[in-house]
Amino acid sequence: MNHTIFALKGTIAYTPVPDKFVFAEESFLVCENEKVKGIWKELPDELKGIRVCDYTGKIIFPGMCDLHMHAPQYAFRGLGMNLENPDWDMWFEKYAFPDEKRYEDCEYAKKAYERLTDDLLKTTTTRCVMFGTLHRQSTEILMDLLEEKGIAAYVGKVNMDRNSIPGLLETTGESLEETKRWLSDCAEKKQYKKCRPMITPRYIPTCTDELLSGLGELAVEKGIPVQSHLSEGLDEMEWVRKLKPEISFYGEGYDRYHMFGDAVPTVMAHCVYSSEEEIALMKKREKLIVAHCPQSNISSSGGIAPVKRYLAEGIRVGLGSDMAGSNTLSLLRAITDAIHVSKARWAFTERGNDPHAKKNVLSLAEAFYLATHGGEGLWDSVGSFEEGYSFDAVVLDDSRIRDYCERSSYERTERLILMSDDRDIEAKFIDGRMVYQRADG
Amino acid sequence: MNHTIFALKGTIAYTPVPDKFVFAEESFLVCENEKVKGIWKELPDELKGIRVCDYTGKIIFPGMCDLHMHAPQYAFRGLGMNLENPDWDMWFEKYAFPDEKRYEDCEYAKKAYERLTDDLLKTTTTRCVMFGTLHRQSTEILMDLLEEKGIAAYVGKVNMDRNSIPGLLETTGESLEETKRWLSDCAEKKQYKKCRPMITPRYIPTCTDELLSGLGELAVEKGIPVQSHLSEGLDEMEWVRKLKPEISFYGEGYDRYHMFGDAVPTVMAHCVYSSEEEIALMKKREKLIVAHCPQSNISSSGGIAPVKRYLAEGIRVGLGSDMAGSNTLSLLRAITDAIHVSKARWAFTERGNDPHAKKNVLSLAEAFYLATHGGEGLWDSVGSFEEGYSFDAVVLDDSRIRDYCERSSYERTERLILMSDDRDIEAKFIDGRMVYQRADG
Incomplete structure (x- = not known):
């Protein structure tokens, strides 16, 4: 790698620790060899003369990490959110599975993933953790596109050897063989730099013990991170109890096979209804996210x-956005939603009818920290602008949503989080490389 | 009025009754003299030759009614949503009151209200119920702009004779006198057609009994509808109990003065924490919304x-959007939010841990019905496309958010509600008049 150094100039907003924003107004954020070198109000002598991208008047956030999304489901986002009981099964039967089945066709995969990755560029997301489909080739097409566009990602070829629809199901042997072939492709043929594979048992209901066992072995042997779903819905959990009466809680079904954060970093999506026993194990498993x-x-x-x-x-x-359990890739929206639901949870549990109860809810800085630092268990030093962090930065233009008063950096940040959309993304950098620039920018 | 007749052609989606969408694919929605005449798949002989606005491939919704918003707060939307305890007071002190105070300056009011009303045109909202500020002149400026742009609205000059900040407070006498003068302006000098006045005591904490009494008399005497806030927050309700120990619940404070839907239509915003007694009275008061x-x-x-x-x-x-308690004018977002929160409320109360509990939550059609029919207690026959309804129609273009499959009208409707924004509003009609057309449309 050649030595490269440059700076972005603008108002810098980040959260080095949870629950506290740091702002550097109209300052220089310097990148040296893909990493943050530091922030200066005025460039020191030794840095004078480096290339400066001038974003005066704009706001610069650290890149954000989307910890959970289903790449193939982007196509049908915004559909099937309002089905009748029993909606969960119907959603899979009507949308998720038939739509994922389309990815057996590489041409369809190329078209749909091209659109997803293009649209991802116009968000604050710089890193993501994705489910693909069970199709090896389509998964590689997705990884090729991410790599080409410079988006850092962990991507999973999905494993399912039971409880899916015809044509979207593997035998246990096929599932393991295809996974091995895919891992070997990633390591040898493709030699991805930004894009890495992730072991991806869809969830307990779609994976036999034999499959889970084989996947766990692969993960540990090759040191490959894992992602799956955990305790998302009451009906799903009831199903898991029926399928695996021998385990005392859902997470144990993964933990038995070293896919619960004991051996490799493991992302568990949702954890809405985790029992006390499950939470106790989650605490012990230091690589669990x-x-x-x-x-x-x-x-x-x-x-x-x-x-x-x-x-x-x-x-x-x-x-996580959980595309297409949600209808948007925006982690700014996820920040807003996380705060809103934390308030409702607090109101319906801890607060009760006490108007003076201390608000135990997510603050804006805390939710921002979750969005920016969420990838830290998977990548080293991401989500902040301290020295040595990956230079992932998003430039936002708040001119479309300003009002008539001078607003503080905190206020401009809050408003961008609550109100901006793809139109306001001015530029994006991942590992020091500009991956997106707004057409009129 | 001259006899006018024309049709919009497109896919028509509406909810004549709660919980049921009716779709008319690629049909003609005919307007005669500001009212809906009917829907035809093919125009009958007697209508052949009328002017047709061709929106083939687009979706047509009935206009929606925003039942609660603070027009002056549009300027600072997206700010102050994440303050620390005790946040409610701070929000008023830091944002709401100082910003409302700016409207004593008519030039500021003109600029800010011009932007609000322009932006309102790019939404699905065709009718709204608005708080202005306590300034008579600014309130008239807002009404002038709404009238000029053809937006149907009830607008209130706000009344506050206690518990506000210096410079944003009236004496009881001033408040009543200014209200009378404003009502007379509306009726005589201005002769508004689309825009009507509404009696607007801000809420119990800012209005003495003498003021409430005077406002109630005015409302009843002149048959003018009323709007206010009710049981929005636990701290607010505690304050009301302290201020008015003689009433047994919040709503009684309005009801004593005929401002709770007994005499004139009355919009009560929020009703989050209404007691059983309050709900019992709400049921009895047929003009309460x-x-x-x-x-x-x-x-x-x-x-x-x-x-x-x-x-x-x-x-x-x-x-209601409750701008700027929310950050968006979009009633499509309000539909989505209403569904989401109804699910959370159900999950945290009725459902408990029963995975088989019947889902007692808002359906998409039901929430759409609330958004479109919400103004029915204030205007006759609005929010639907049956014969005789006001011809309020919004044309939406879903081409930006489509995927690769044929989708049903229900699916296209769901997706528009969940994902569209101002860019997708193609045209808007209120009482048969086109009030907005997208620049490239």
């Missing part, structure tokens, strides 16, 4: 994960 | 109004 998906949970079942509890217990938490 | 503001309630206190209960009790309910 909870992907909190507020919009998806409230939309599917009115569920709200106890995120404040998890944070108090020292469990690692980040945010 | 609840403005349900889901985003504002969850954001301010984690509160969720028991809307399913109100509907089951036969209480009239519609949706």
Whole structure:
């Protein structure tokens, strides 16, 4: 790598620690060899003359990490959120599975994933953790596109050897063989730089013990992170109890096979209804990361994960869009949703009818921290602008949503989180490379 | 009025009754003299040759009614949603009151209200119920702009004779005198056609009994509808109890002065924490309309109004943005939020841990009905496309958010509600007049 150094100039907003914003107004954020070198109000002598991208008047956030999304479901986002009881099964039968089946066609995959990755560029997301489909080739197409566009990602070829629809199901042997072939493709043929594979048993109901066992072995042997779903819905949990009466809680079904954060980093999506026993194990498993998906949970079942509890217990938490359990890729929306649902959970549990109860809810800075630092268990030093962090930065233009008063950096940040959309993303950098620039920018 | 007749052609979606969408694919929606004449798949002979606005491929919704918003607060929307305890007072002190005070300056009012009314055109809202400020002149400026742009609205000059900040407070006498002068302006000098005045005591804490009494008399004498706030927050309700120990519940404070839907239509915003006694009175008061503001309630206190209960009790309910308790004018977002919070309320109350509990939550059609029919207690026959309804129609273009499959009209409707924004509003008609057309449309 050649030595490269440059700076962005603008108002910088980040959360080095939870619950506290740091702002550097109209300052220089310097990148050296893909990493943050530091922030200066005026460039020191030794940095004078470096290339400066001038975003004066704009706001610069650290890139955000979407810890949970289903890439193939982007196509049908915004559909099937309002089905009648028993809606969960119907959603899979009507939308998720038939739509995922389309990805056996590589041309369809190319078209749909091209659109997803293009649209991802116009968000604050710089890193993501994705489910693909069970199709090896389509999963590689997705990874090719992410790599080409410079988006850092962990991507999973999904494993399912039971309880799916015809044509979207593997035998246990096929599932393991295809996974091995895919891992070997990633390591040798493709040699991805930004994009890495992730072991992805869809969830307990779609994976036999034999499959889980084989996947766990692969993960541990090759040191490959894992992602799956956990305790998302009451009906799903009841199903898991029926399928696996021998385990005492859902997470144990993964933990038996070293896919619960003991051996490799493991993202568990949702954790809405985790039992005390499950939470106790989550605390012990230091490589476990909870992907909190507020919009998806409230939309599917009115569920709200106890995120404040998890944070108090020292469990690692980040945010996920859960595309297409939600209808948006925006992690700014996920921040807003996470705050809103934390307030409702607090109001319906701890507060009761006490108007003076201390508000145990997510603050704006705390939710911002979850969105930006969520990938830290998977990547080193991401989500902040301290020295040595990956240079992931998003430039936002708040001119469309300003009012008539001078507003503080905190206020401009709050408003961008609550109100901006793809139109306001001015530019995006991942590992020091500009991956997106607004057409008129 | 000259006889006018024309048709819109497109896919028509509406809810003549709660909980049921009716779709008319690629049909003609005919307007005659500001009213809906009917829907035809093919125009009958007697209508052949009328002017047709061709929106083939687009979707046409009835206009929606925003039952509660603070027009002056539009300027600072998206700010102050994440203050620390005791946040409610701070929000008023830091944002609401200082910003409202700016409207003593007519130039500022003109600029800010011009922007609000322009932006309102790019939404699905065709009718709204608004708080202005206590300034008579600014309130008239707002009404002039609404009238000029053809937006149907009830607007209130706000009354406050206690518990506000210096410079944003009237004496009781001033408040009543200014209100009378404003009502006379509206009736005589201005002769508004679309825009009507509404008696607007801000809420019990800012209005003495003498003021409430005087306002109630005016409302009854002149037959002018009323709007105010009710049981929005636990701290507010505690304050009301202290201020008025003689009443047994909040709503009684309005009811004593005929401002609770006994004499004139009355919009009560929020009703999140209404007691059983209050709900019993709400049921009796047939002219009372609840403005349900889901985003504002969850954001301010984690509160969720028991809307399913109100509907089951036969209480009239519609949706409000509560700008700037929320950050958006979009009633499509309010529909989504109303559904989400109804699910959370159900999950945290009725459902408990029963995975088989019957889902007592708002359906998409039901929430759409609330958004479109919410103004029915204030205007005759609005929010539907049956014969004789006001011709309020919004044309939406879903081409930006389509995927690769043929989708049903229900699916296209769901997706528009969940995902569209101002860019997708193609045209808008209020009382048969086109008030907005997208620049490239």
